[in-house]
Amino acid sequence: MNLLSDRKYIIMGVFVFIGVIYIARLFYIQVIDDSYKLDARNQAFRYNTEFAVRGYIYDRNNKLLVYNEAAYDLMVLPKEIKNLDTNDLCDLLGITKESFIRKMKKAVQAPNSPRKQSIFEKQLSPKEYASLQERLYRFPGFFVQSRTLRKYPKKIAAHTLGYIGEADKKTTEKDPYYKEGDYLGISGIERTYEKVLRGRKGMRIMMVDVNNREKGSYMNGLYDTMAIPGKPLTSTIDRDLQEYAELLMQNKRGSVVAIEPSTGEILAIVTSPTYDPNLLVGRARNKNFAMLYSDTLGNPLFNRSTMASYPPGSTFKLIMALIGLHEHVLTPSTRYPCARGYPPLGGRPKCHPHPSPMDLEGAIGTSCNSYFSYVFKSVIDDKTYDDTYKAYANWRDIAMSFCLGTKTGSDLANELRGNVPSIKYYDKVFGKGSWKASTVISLGIGQAEMGITPLQNANLVTIIANKGWYYTPHIVKAIGGNPNDTLLDRFKVKHYTKITDTAIYNHVIQGMARAVESGTAGALKIEGIPYCAKTGTAQNPHGKDHSVFVSFAPKQNPKIAIGILIENAGFGSTWAGPIARLMMEKYLKGKITRPDLEKRMIEGDLIHKPVAEKKVEKAKKRH
Amino acid sequence: MDWITVLLYFVLVIIGWMNIYAAVYNEQHYIITDISQKYGKQLIWIITAFLLAFIILIIDESFYTAFAYVIYVIFLVAIILVPFLGREVKGSRSWFRFGEFGIQPAEFMKFAANLALAKFLSNQETKIADYKNTFITLLLIGVPMVIIKGLQDETGLAIVFVAFVFTLYREGLSVNYLLLGFLAIILFILALLINNLYLFIFIGVLCALALLFVRRNRKNLFIIAAIGVIACSMVKGTSYVYDKMEPHQKVRIDVLLGRGEVDLKKEGYNVNQAKIAIGSGGFLGKGYLQGTQTKYDFVPEQDTDFIFCTVGEEWGFIGSSVVIILQLTLILRLIYMAERQRSPFSRIYGYGVASILFFHLMINVGMTIGLAPVIGIPLPFLSYGGSSLWSFTILLFIFLKLDSHRLQILR
Numbered sequence A: 001m002n003l004l005s006d007r008k009y010i011i012m013g014v015f016v017f018i019g020v021i022y023i024a025r026l027f028y029i030q031v032i033d034d035s036y037k038l039d040a041r042n043q044a045f046r047y048n049t050e051f052a053v054r055g056y057i058y059d060r061n062n063k064l065l066v067y068n069e070a071a072y073d074l075m076v077l078p079k080e081i082k083n084l085d086t087n088d089l090c091d092l093l094g095i096t097k098e099s100f101i102r103k104m105k106k107a108v109q110a111p112n113s114p115r116k117q118s119i120f121e122k123q124l125s126p127k128e129y130a131s132l133q134e135r136l137y138r139f140p141g142f143f144v145q146s147r148t149l150r151k152y153p154k155k156i157a158a159h160t161l162g163y164i165g166e167a168d169k170k171t172t173e174k175d176p177y178y179k180e181g182d183y184l185g186i187s188g189i190e191r192t193y194e195k196v197l198r199g200r201k202g203m204r205i206m207m208v209d210v211n212n213r214e215k216g217s218y219m220n221g222l223y224d225t226m227a228i229p230g231k232p233l234t235s236t237i238d239r240d241l242q243e244y245a246e247l248l249m250q251n252k253r254g255s256v257v258a259i260e261p262s263t264g265e266i267l268a269i270v271t272s273p274t275y276d277p278n279l280l281v282g283r284a285r286n287k288n289f290a291m292l293y294s295d296t297l298g299n300p301l302f303n304r305s306t307m308a309s310y311p312p313g314s315t316f317k318l319i320m321a322l323i324g325l326h327e328h329v330l331t332p333s334t335r336y337p338c339a340r341g342y343p344p345l346g347g348r349p350k351c352h353p354h355p356s357p358m359d360l361e362g363a364i365g366t367s368c369n370s371y372f373s374y375v376f377k378s379v380i381d382d383k384t385y386d387d388t389y390k391a392y393a394n395w396r397d398i399a400m401s402f403c404l405g406t407k408t409g410s411d412l413a414n415e416l417r418g419n420v421p422s423i424k425y426y427d428k429v430f431g432k433g434s435w436k437a438s439t440v441i442s443l444g445i446g447q448a449e450m451g452i453t454p455l456q457n458a459n460l461v462t463i464i465a466n467k468g469w470y471y472t473p474h475i476v477k478a479i480g481g482n483p484n485d486t487l488l489d490r491f492k493v494k495h496y497t498k499i500t501d502t503a504i505y506n507h508v509i510q511g512m513a514r515a516v517e518s519g520t521a522g523a524l525k526i527e528g529i530p531y532c533a534k535t536g537t538a539q540n541p542h543g544k545d546h547s548v549f550v551s552f553a554p555k556q557n558p559k560i561a562i563g564i565l566i567e568n569a570g571f572g573s574t575w576a577g578p579i580a581r582l583m584m585e586k587y588l589k590g591k592i593t594r595p596d597l598e599k600r601m602i603e604g605d606l607i608h609k610p611v612a613e614k615k616v617e618k619a620k621k622r623h
Numbered sequence B: 001m002d003w004i005t006v007l008l009y010f011v012l013v014i015i016g017w018m019n020i021y022a023a024v025y026n027e028q029h030y031i032i033t034d035i036s037q038k039y040g041k042q043l044i045w046i047i048t049a050f051l052l053a054f055i056i057l058i059i060d061e062s063f064y065t066a067f068a069y070v071i072y073v074i075f076l077v078a079i080i081l082v083p084f085l086g087r088e089v090k091g092s093r094s095w096f097r098f099g100e101f102g103i104q105p106a107e108f109m110k111f112a113a114n115l116a117l118a119k120f121l122s123n124q125e126t127k128i129a130d131y132k133n134t135f136i137t138l139l140l141i142g143v144p145m146v147i148i149k150g151l152q153d154e155t156g157l158a159i160v161f162v163a164f165v166f167t168l169y170r171e172g173l174s175v176n177y178l179l180l181g182f183l184a185i186i187l188f189i190l191a192l193l194i195n196n197l198y199l200f201i202f203i204g205v206l207c208a209l210a211l212l213f214v215r216r217n218r219k220n221l222f223i224i225a226a227i228g229v230i231a232c233s234m235v236k237g238t239s240y241v242y243d244k245m246e247p248h249q250k251v252r253i254d255v256l257l258g259r260g261e262v263d264l265k266k267e268g269y270n271v272n273q274a275k276i277a278i279g280s281g282g283f284l285g286k287g288y289l290q291g292t293q294t295k296y297d298f299v300p301e302q303d304t305d306f307i308f309c310t311v312g313e314e315w316g317f318i319g320s321s322v323v324i325i326l327q328l329t330l331i332l333r334l335i336y337m338a339e340r341q342r343s344p345f346s347r348i349y350g351y352g353v354a355s356i357l358f359f360h361l362m363i364n365v366g367m368t369i370g371l372a373p374v375i376g377i378p379l380p381f382l383s384y385g386g387s388s389l390w391s392f393t394i395l396l397f398i399f400l401k402l403d404s405h406r407l408q409i410l411r
C-alpha cells in the first residue's frame, strides 16, 4: 500500500509539469512573440485618416492666388452593402451599369477587399454631393468622405503654382507618409513647398468588431492625432502684374520674367502659351491634361520660363562689355569698325546697317555684332594670360559667376541649367589645341552653343541693375506669414559676381540708358521714368529670330528688372520691348499711358496667324 | 471544512464572472446584474450554485456512499432520455430547457460516475488488478462516454471521462497498461506524421535491436515478433482510418498536428483568433474591459469555452498565469486532502475531482494556446454556463463534505 501512495508524487509531478509548460508557452506568445499584437491591431483597429487642409497661396499684396474648395469622394465598403438598387444608384451618379460593375469589381479585388473601404467615385462637386446626400441612406455600404480641391480665383500663373495629383505606388514606397490616392504637389510651388502646404494628416483609431462595425474610439482618442493644417504661403508674385503680363503675352510663344532687383523676388513669371490652372483640378483633370498634352502647336504644358534654353543673344553683349572692361582690354572710348559684320572674318558674324565705327555706348545702343566680336577676341587673346585656354577659362568663370550655365537655385520646381560651353567640349569638337577665339567668335554675341533660360536672362538684368550682385531669384517670400522661416534663408544670401567694380557697370548702364533716350528703344519711353534697356534678337537656326528685350526701371534705385523673349518675333523693339515697357509702367505707375500700344500687343497673334497665312498661301499655290 | 479550498473556489468563480462581463460587455446594459445579459444570468447561476453547495453540506455524508449507484443510474437514464425528451437547441440534443435557462444532464454524469467509481473501488474485495474488476471499472467509465458521444455527439463532455485514468493509476492500475497506451498514442501520431514505410523500417530495426539484448529463446522471439506485427498493423490501421475520414475531421487532426496548409479563415480560425487575443495581451494585459479581440467577437464562444482568451487579453501574462496557478493550487490541494482521508471511498472520490478539474484545465487552456486539440470543454468555475458551474460545485462540495468527516470510515 505504501508503494501506491507514492504514486501521488508522480501524479502531482505530471500536473505541475504541464502547468509549467503552459505558463512557459503563455510567456512566449504574450511577452516574447510580437506578431500577435500586430495581428490584433490589424484586425480590431481601423485607422481613419483626417486630411489636413492644404495651405492657401497669396500674392505679395495678400491677394488670393490659390484656395480650397470642398469636394466629396463617394466611398464604398462592399461588405456592408445591402439590398442595393443598382439602377437607382447609377441614375443618381450619372454612370452606366457597366461602369458600376467595373467600379464594384475594383473595390472588391486586391489591393482593396470587401472588408476595406475604397473610393467608388472621386471628387463629386458640392452640387452633386447635395443631391446625393439626401438619398444616400438608401444605399448602405456607401458613404462620403470630404476632400479639398484647389481652386484659382484668377486663371494665372499655372506653371508657377503647379498642380496636385494623387500619390502613386512609387511615391508611397519612397515616402511612407503618403498612402495611395493621397494628394500631393506634382509641379510648381505645390511641389517645392509640398511639406509646408500639406500640413500633417491626422489619424483617428477606431475599434471595429468582427463585422467591421465601428465600436468607438480606441482609448478615448489617447493615440489619435489631429490633422495640422498646411501653412499658407505668401508668394512674391504681383497678381495684377502677372495677370497683365499674361494678357499681353497671349497668342505669343515665349516668356517674361520680372524680378525686384533689391530682393531677388520674382514679381511676375509668364510662360506663354499657358492654361487655366482650374483645368487640372477635379474629375476632369485627366481629360484636360490629355487635351493640353496633345496641343502640339502651343505646347501649353511646357514651362518655358525655366525649362526652355535659348541663345542669350544681345543680352550677353552686356556681359561681354563688362568682361572687356574688367580685363582692361576695353575702355568706354574703344572704337571698332563694322562692315555689316565682323571684318576680320569676312563679315561674319553678320550685322545690320548702322554708323561705324562706334564706341562702347554706341555699340550697346545698336547691339553691334562686330563690336562684341572684337571684344571677345581681345579677351581670349589677352596677352596677360599664357595661352588661349587660360584666357577662355577665365572668361567662362566670369560668365558663370553671372549665374549662366548653372541653375539659379530658385524655388521654382524644375530648372534647366543652360550652357556655357566648356574647354573639354571644344576640345572634343575641334581637337585639342586646334581652336581659338576666331573659331568660337559667335560666343561673344551670345550665340553658338550658349544657352540661357528666361529666368537666368532676367537674373542677368538684375545683376546689372544691382551693379554686381544678386539674391537667388525666388517665388515665395513668407511661410505661414513668417518672412524669416529658415526655408527662406537661402534667399537672403547676397551673391557677388567676379566683377564688383560699380564703375564698370555704370558704363554699361549708361549705354542701356542711351538706348532708351535715343537708341533702339527710343519709341518706348515712359514719361517721368528714365529707365535702361537693351533690345536685340537671338538668332534662331530653326526660323525667324527670337525677339529679346531686357530692361530695368527706374534707372536710379531700380524697382523692377525684366527679361523677355518672344519666339520668332523678329526685332526686340517690335514685340518684346513694348510688352516690357507696358509692364514696367503698369507696375510703377499703376496705369497705362499708351493704350494704342497695349491694344496692339493684346491683339497681336504670333501663333495662329502665321499658320492661317501659310494655309492661304498654300491654297493660292494650288490654284 | 477546508476553508482554503472554499476560498480558491470563490475566487475562481468571481474571476469567471468578471471576465464573462468583459467578454460580452454591452454598453447599453452595463450593469453587471442585468439578467437580460449573460453576466446577469451567470450571477443567478452563481447564487444557485452557492445554494447547492449549502444543501450538499447539510446532507448526511453517508447519503453519498449509500446512494452512489442509485445516483449513477438516475443520471445514466437521464442522458439516455434527453435526446428524445429534450428540445433541440442549436443542433444539439443534450439540453433540458426551462425558459431561458438550460440544463445539460451530461455535465452531472461526471460526479455521478465519480461516486460510482469510488463506491466500486473502495470495496475491500475489489482488486483492480483482477481482470473482472478492471472490466467493470471500464464499464462504469465507458458506458456514459459512449452514450454521450454516441447519442448526443458531445465530444467534449464524453472525453472528460478519460480523466479517471489518474484515479485508476493511483488505485493500482498497472504502469504497463499506461505505458502501452502512451506508446500507442505516440504511434498513432507518428503514423500520421511520417511516411509509413519509414515507420515500418524503424519498427523492424527496433525489434532487431531488442533481439540483441534479450535471451534468444523461442518465447522472446515470439513476443517481439508479435509486438512488431501489432505495431505495424496499428500504423497501417491509423493511416487507413485517416484516409476514410470526412474532410472536416481530417482538417481537425491536421490543425492539431500542424501539417499541411491551415486556412486561417476556416478550420484554423478559432485557434488563430484565440492566440491573437491572448498574445496581444502582452505582459500586463490591455486592462479590464479594454480587450478588443474578445469583446468585438473576433474570438468565437468567448464567454464559454474560450473565456481564457479574455483573461489573457485583458490581464496579460500576469493574469493568465495567476488563473493557471490558482487552478493548479486548488487541484494539488485536493490531492493533498484526498491523501489524508481514512476512508478509501473519500480518497478515490477526491482523486476523481482533482483529475476531472485538471483534465478540463489542460484541454481548455491548451486549446486556446495551440497545445491541445479544439474540443468544446469549459474552464472550471470560469466559463459561462449553469450546468458546468453546478456540476463542478457539486463535484467539489461533496468532497468537502466527505473531507469534513475524514476520520470516519465511510462505506
Ligand SMILES: [Zn+2]
Pocket: A338, A339, A340, A341, A351, A352, A354, A367, A368, A369, A370, A371
Ligand atoms: Zn554692327
